[in-house]
Amino acid sequence: MTASQDAIQALAAKSQAAAAPAQQQPQQAAPQSAAPSDAQDDSTVSDNAADEAAAGKTNLLKQYSKLNSAIAEMFDSLGVKRSLSMPHQKGQGMAEHIQDVGTAIASVGGITANFLSATHSQHDSKGGATVAHPSEQLRQTIIPKNFEPARAVVFAVRTLVNKIEGLVGETPEVQKAKSVIALLGKSDMAGMNAFDAGAAPIALVHPLFQLLARRHSVYKHGGKGHAMLTPPKVQQ
């Protein structure tokens, strides 16, 4: 079982726990959001994404960048201090930026001790940055009830999945992602630890991006790239 599956499976238990009256744990460092807004159903808003996708206006990377931004914002709002903020340098390529992050993060525990979230250099209003939060601290922090930044994360991932659905239809991958989001959306991830709340959206989007890349490869190059990456046994 992979780590991503662990994260997704953890959601069910966490969400059920959140359904019960919120029990604030002593180590909870999360400041309540300014005013717990009424639980509004944002599904209708993000459903427009499918129409946008059909109309040919979809920018998936921009939405994915927004999702990362929302995750980082959620961690910040929970009071978890960043261990690293590496803004994107103008003119820098992705590989260079990743290399810089790799070098810098070694001094704060390495890549396995920090949750990395990254916004896109072109699609983020601040120019894009890679942000790290200490993962152990995130695991010890619980998402409170009616926490607006967590709701924003659910909204962002729901919008992204709806956009993808608008492009590829309701495939099994999309169905699965939507059912997980529905589970998350019921309680806005209240009761989950912050790490799982951040990891789940990224993990559940990953199979969809793989599907998109595969289909796009088939569309663009007749599946040649995909065939080369597929083990021979599967090809047969």
Add this chain to the structure above:
Amino acid sequence: MPDPMTAPLNVVAPDLSGMSQPGPNAITSGPMPAPTAPAPPTEALTPGMAAPDITDRSINPAVPPAPPKGGTPVGTPDVGGHTRLLAMISGLASGLGALGTSIATKGQRGGVQQVLEDQAREQEMKIQAQQAAQAKTNAQLQNQLTTGEIARLNTQNYILGSTWHDEVDQSHFKTQEAQQNIKKSALDIDTAVAGYQRENFGLMPPSQVPGGLNVPGAAVAPVTPDGRARVQTSLGSAINLATGVLGTTQDSTLSAAIDKAKAVVANPNSSRADIMGAGQGLTNALQANKAVTASRKEQSEASTAETTAANAPAKSAADIALANARTAAAKTSTEKTNEELKSLRTGNSNLSGPDYLKSLPASRASNVQAFGEGRAQVNSRSFATPAGQALLSDITAAYPDYDQSKAITWDKTRNEYTGSGATAKKAVSYNTALEHMQDLYNNSTKEGLYLPGSKAYSDRSVALGYVSNEVGNAIKNGVMSKDEGAQILDSLKGWTPSTAKERVAETARLLYDKIEEYQTKFADAAPSSAVKVPTLISPKAQAAYNFVEGINQAPAAMTPAAPAGATGKAYPKGQTSGPQYWHDANGKNLGLVQ
């Protein structure tokens, strides 16, 4: 010896005479001069008073420092005197406790046994503590792995997202997967049908059919679900074939064989013997039908020969009489049939063509129109019943050039040219290749041919790649021969911009001609001239061809539009080739077919 205390000092007294008056160099005004600094000692002026000490005294973290004299090395557990004392007291206490227990219980409990138990318990606690520490380490490692995995997924998501454009729509993800599956299943069916037909229709001895069911000497394997599905599918195809042969003929044997085979196909539990029996029955019935048809043909030919011979003076009067009788009988039969058909019409029998159509009730007219325009499916039995005969009569009155035999095969024809048929696949390949000819033509410049890295070179390479892929796929899928593919690809090579452009134009012409040829054949297979035959060339391919050929306006559609009122095309009287003319329902000439 003089007294040292009193004896004068042996020193030179300083000359202080100059102090009475300032000397000639004395400065009488201005700032006071800086005092002259004393010269440093000679040793200080030399560059190296002593060799520098370069001994490395830094700490090497990998090497523990050497212990001081009499000390213990670093890492040795610090078991001090107190610890040892505590251990001794603990052991003594444990022993005394065990002794006390033993005395109190008169040796029933305590003693050495209790001491050993205490030691074992202590050991177990140590092991548990170690396991707890190990579990904690494992959990930490698991957390680290999860964190690393999430970071990897996030990075990979961005990398995957970079493989497509920022702005995307549905068309960027339309896969050919479904199409490929259809092609594959169609190929499977074709293969199965071919194998079955080779086995059952005598094209190959059963023993030579790979995987055949009727291999003599071979062990009778049970029918697998897969094999059953395949054979039933091929049997279904054979039924279609037999149904086509049956046509409108009244062959009860063939009809019964078809019904039996259909029952076998419909039965999911049909045995191997049932399947083979049904197939064999079809084979026999088809062969019988073929023999009967051949026999009738021979009779007909013989009859014609006799009629011809009747005109010869050498023939006997009896022969002439016989020939005359047969001719008269045939004529009467035909006239009678025409009269019968005419009597079945539901519209005005004196009219024909569009006028006749107008004379029909609206619902009947639309039905007739659907058949006449090839929109309604026709099979061999469509016109077998009295109602069918009446319908056929109406159709032929409204569409005089309606060809029933073409109507029966029209569905297959349309599938062949626009559906999943090999010709349709070829047409798709030709169209796709043709669509890229404009790019190839535009980029057949000096830069495009000889300047790698330029946009033109890149665009030309991409377009060439598309054409090669399309041709390669067509060859791979068996819709195009290797020679044909090679001909298309070879014709694209040119060494100078002008020859390259010329070659591209030639290739475009080649592809266009092939599509046009199919279009002509397709149109000829239509049951009537009223059928709107779909255009095989795609608009994009047409535009590319126009561009390459320098045609400013789109040429007329490949299927020439019929003039108003035209019901068909015909050759001039007495001719079977050459230019054709449009005609209306009354046979009036409406102009040359362009």
